[in-house]
Every structure is written in C-alpha cells, then in structure tokens.
Amino acid sequence: MKNKTKFDSIAGFYTSLAAIILGNGIFMIYRWFEVFTLFDRQLSTVDHIQQDLTKGFAGVIAIILVNAVLIVAVNAHTLKAKRAAEISAFLFSLFLNILFWQAWQGDLQAIAFKLVISVTFALLDGFFAYLFIEKWTERRALIEGEEELQDTRKILTELATKKHKAQQDLEQLKDEIGDMRLLVQDTTCMDCGREFQSTEARNKHWHDEHARQMIGS
Numbered sequence: 001m002k003n004k005t006k007f008d009s010i011a012g013f014y015t016s017l018a019a020i021i022l023g024n025g026i027f028m029i030y031r032w033f034e035v036f037t038l039f040d041r042q043l044s045t046v047d048h049i050q051q052d053l054t055k056g057f058a059g060v061i062a063i064i065l066v067n068a069v070l071i072v073a074v075n076a077h078t079l080k081a082k083r084a085a086e087i088s089a090f091l092f093s094l095f096l097n098i099l100f101w102q103a104w105q106g107d108l109q110a111i112a113f114k115l116v117i118s119v120t121f122a123l124l125d126g127f128f129a130y131l132f133i134e135k136w137t138e139r140r141a142l143i144e145g146e147e148e149l150q151d152t153r154k155i156l157t158e159l160a161t162k163k164h165k166a167q168q169d170l171e172q173l174k175d176e177i178g179d180m181r182l183l184v185q186d187t188t189c190m191d192c193g194r195e196f197q198s199t200e201a202r203n204k205h206w207h208d209e210h211a212r213q214m215i216g217s
C-alpha cells in the first residue's frame with residue numbers, strides 16, 4: 001500500500017463525519033445569530049416585555065429553536081412524513097434568511113443577491129442534514145461490521161480452547177485405556193487366558209494349575 005500523503009489526510013478529514021459536524025456547528029452559529037436578530041427585532045415591539053430583557057429572551061429562544069430544528073433535520077429520515085419534515089426545514093430556513101436579509105428591500109440587484117443568498121443558505125442547511133445522515137449510516141455499518149468481526153474472533157478463540165481441552169481429555173482417556181489394558185494383562189493367565197480379580201489370584205492359579213503341571217510333566 002502506498003504511503004498516505006498529507007493531502008490524503010486532509011481529504012480524509014474533509015470527507016469525515018467530524019468535518020460535517022464541525023461545518024454544521026459553525027453554520028448553526030450563523031443560524032443562531034439570524035434567529036436571535038429576528039426575535040430581538042420582534043420582541044422589542046411587544047409592549048408587555050421588559051425592553052432590557054429582549055436580548056436575553058431572544059438569545060434563549062434562538063438556542064431552543066436552532067437546537068430543535070437541528071434535531072428534527074438529522075432525524076427526519078426516521079419519520080413517516082420524512083419528505084414533509086425535510087421540506088418544512090428547508091422552508092423554515094428559507095423564510096428565516098429572507099426575513100433576516102430583508103430580501104424584498106433595495107434595487108433589483110440587491111433583491112436578487114439577497115434571494116440567491118437565502119436560497120443557498122437554506123439548501124446548505126438541507127445538504128448538511130443529508131450528508132450527516134449518509135455519513136453516520138456509513139460509519140454505523142462500519143462499527144457494526146467491526147463488532148461482528150470481534151464476536152466471530154471471540155467464538156473462534158472459544159472453539160480453539162474447547163478443541164484443546166477435548167484433545168487433552170482424549171490423551172487422558174488414552175492413558176486410562178492403556179492402564180486398563182495393562183491391568184487386564186496383569187490379571188489374565190497367559191497360558192489359559194482365564195481372567196482373575198487380582199494379580200495375586202492369577203499368580204496363585206498359574207502356580208497351582210500350570211506350574212505344577214510343568215513340574216509334573
């Protein structure tokens with residue numbers, strides 16, 4: 001395998017889940033500023049809200065909203081109304097940008113620019129969510145594959161241990177069979193083949209039956 005260059009490392013980072021999360025995180029700061037500005041603008045027009053608190057309220061609302069939209073966007077694929085959630089997120093982002101940039105104000109060039117910017121940011125929002133889901137699914141499959149491989153390795157190790165144990169048992173059994181054979185040979189009369197309870201009994205028999213005959217003959 002060829003050595004990895006620093007360009008491979010850079011490319012690896014830009015196509016990683018970390019890059020998507022980081023990019024999306026930075027984008028969320030922009031989104032937070034948008035929502036904060038819009039709410040701050042609107043809250044200052046509400047009479048019963050203390051005006052020195054509007055910035056605080058707007059900041060908290062922006063955190064809640066940005067976080068909620070992010071969670072919905074990256075989990076939209078699990079919903080039955082997946083397409084509806086994706087379109088809603090896109091439209092929300094689009095309207096937010098149009099309001100933030102006040103895209104209807106200015107000459108034709110300014111309006112065109114603000115609209116293009118608004119659509120681009122709204123699309124980027126959607127693509128970030130899509131990229132995140134794709135990358136995360138890919139990574140999860142990789143993690144699950146590695147876990148399965150580890151499980152298989154564990155099973156193989158267990159089987160190898162069992163095989164080793166079985167071989168040891170077999171060797172022990174062979175030894176025991178060998179001992180029993182010796183024992184059988186010890187208690188069997190070598191001349192007539194009769195078997196006895198003990199070596200002593202066999203010896204006595206041999207002495208009584210065969211040795212005397214040998215002496216006698």
Ligand SMILES: [Zn+2]
Nearest residue numbers: 189191192193
């Ligand atoms: Zn005998």
